[in-house]
Amino acid sequence: MSLKKIVISGLVAGLVSFFVGSALYMNPFVSEIYAKYSDWPGLRPMSSFGGLGNWLLLMLFGGLFSTVLLAFLYSYTERGIGLKPVWQKGLFFGVLYWLVSRLPGAYYMWLMYTYPNILNIVELFNGLIGSMVAGLVLAILYKKLK
Numbered sequence: 001m002s003l004k005k006i007v008i009s010g011l012v013a014g015l016v017s018f019f020v021g022s023a024l025y026m027n028p029f030v031s032e033i034y035a036k037y038s039d040w041p042g043l044r045p046m047s048s049f050g051g052l053g054n055w056l057l058l059m060l061f062g063g064l065f066s067t068v069l070l071a072f073l074y075s076y077t078e079r080g081i082g083l084k085p086v087w088q089k090g091l092f093f094g095v096l097y098w099l100v101s102r103l104p105g106a107y108y109m110w111l112m113y114t115y116p117n118i119l120n121i122v123e124l125f126n127g128l129i130g131s132m133v134a135g136l137v138l139a140i141l142y143k144k145l146k
Contacts, residue, residue: 094135
């Protein structure tokens, strides 16, 4: 385990995930769905953060923190993933992360709140893509860094 490898791979994975996530959530199809539910009770308006810019910064920094923690977890588990090509190892790790975090989170969101089902489905799908991208970037960088 190398702290340098963890921090660098986590930060880069976080940046890549942020831009991929932005593309996924801001595409016209998805943004139209979110616009339809923007006044849903319980959803916090972006104005409560001071606007879109502040909200994006909070999302970015929260994501960077999260992916550094994910890189820390990867540093302990990567040897146990029995796949040889690093890209397969990364995708597997990303899907595994999604299975233990996003999928249960969506289930509990559905179970306990009146959060719109379509938003939960969009977040599951986009979360799977984002988790696989993060896992892939983490695995490749973690292997390449000294």
